[in-house]
Amino acid sequence: MSKSINYGNWVSRSIIYFFLGIFLLLLIPTLFPILSIIKIILWVLAGVWLLPFIYMMHLFYYFSVKNNAFQFKTWDLVIQKLLWNGQGKALDVGTGSGGLAIQLAKKFPKSNIWGIDYWGKTWDYSKQQCEQNAKHEGVADQVIFQKASASNLPFKEGEFDAIVSNFVFHEVRDTRDKRELVNESLRVLKKGGRFSLQDTFLNKRRYGLIEDFIKQIKEWGIQQVNFVETVDEIPMPKVIKTELKTMALIYGIK
């Protein structure tokens, strides 16, 4: 992969720096002559903050494109389950750094891909970064990136031949019932169009029982709905498995 391509990381650097900062703040006073008991307390507290730092670094390593490339693997899985022939237009909801939209464009050279995101402050992603990535991957003519929200897509009903999304709906703050976001994505998919959506669908608090949710999607008029758990599809170490145990794919035909 070219050096100028930057797909970022799902674990934001600010979280890592936050834990590291607190750890160092607690450690620095112990370098000065202070009471031993206070020194011990500060060491213990510093140790407590070191643990989440190590954990986040571990996740950062596995997600990073350069190392374990787990983000790439999840995009591949979404595309693999899409069952699309690549004719027409596809939409990537919550495109982030554009990775999934760009991989889709590369797989289907005759297609046109839209990637939308609200590009808030939580991640270091931006529209410009997506456009740069598309250019460096040689698909700039095929992909359009646009600022928009997953909760209110600026597209007409049935406008797209395929819809994808990866690890986005649970992050959308302005919609309490995350099932509405799936409905909104499916609204802009044409009858007979293909979809492949990956999110924390096994989180009962967000989506209710998965069996009930699938039934509900069918009641919305979706003719074929399939379901797989991400941890069964992608080989991953235990630490990632635990972190992503609620992640699953819902895919099929409208």
Ligand SMILES: C[S@@+](CC[C@H](N)C(=O)[O-])C[C@H]1O[C@@H](n2cnc3c(N)ncnc32)[C@H](O)[C@@H]1O
């Ligand atoms: C974990 S990242 C996943 C990004 C990308 N789909 C990927 O697979 O790399 C979550 C993404 O959801 C986006 N997001 C959060 N709320 C959104 C909203 N209301 N509308 C569109 N995108 C949103 C964030 O900006 C971020 O890019």
